Amino acid sequence: MEAGEFRHRVKLQSPTYVQDPVTGENVLSWADVQTVWAKIAPLRAREFIASQATQSEITTEIFIRYRTDVQPTWRVTHMVNGVSGTTYNIHGVMQDKTYGNVTLKLMCGSGVNDGE
Numbered sequence: 001m002e003a004g005e006f007r008h009r010v011k012l013q014s015p016t017y018v019q020d021p022v023t024g025e026n027v028l029s030w031a032d033v034q035t036v037w038a039k040i041a042p043l044r045a046r047e048f049i050a051s052q053a054t055q056s057e058i059t060t061e062i063f064i065r066y067r068t069d070v071q072p073t074w075r076v077t078h079m080v081n082g083v084s085g086t087t088y089n090i091h092g093v094m095q096d097k098t099y100g101n102v103t104l105k106l107m108c109g110s111g112v113n114d115g116e
Contacts (some may be wrong), residue, residue, distance in 0.1 A: 006037040009079040010062065012070065030075065032044065039063040060088060063096065067086040070104060086110050 007011035013030040020027050041061045062076055070093050078085040096103040 005064075006063070008038045008040050009035060010038040010040075010064070011035045011077045011079055012064075012074055014071065014074050025112070029088055033069070033094045034067075035079065037066050038076075049106070058110050060108045060110060062088065063103050064106065066101045066104055067094070071105065076106060076108060093115060 012033040012035075014033050016029050016031045017026040018029045019025070032074065033049070039062070041063070043059045043061055064070075065075045070090070072090050072093055074090050076090060088106075088110045090106050090108050092107040094105045095101065096105045
């Protein structure tokens, strides 16, 4: 894989729970882990009807340099001009066997719940 293909900035985020100071309830929050270069390759899109509303989901492959800490519970936020853009849920983390321990392939989805 050529270095020039890694032209998108993405932010890896892990779920964390913080306590609401007013209610004391534990609320899901996202902690930034690292901002890295990535290759984003949309695979397919589908529309479906759920709860009387039409929704769409896009399945995407995101390639990043090899890391050992990425978990399927994390999410990826595509950064556009330094501002958060599309958020992807990570469904699976696979070592890309084509390139050995050089890249990770993150199988992701977006559109249904914006990574939450």
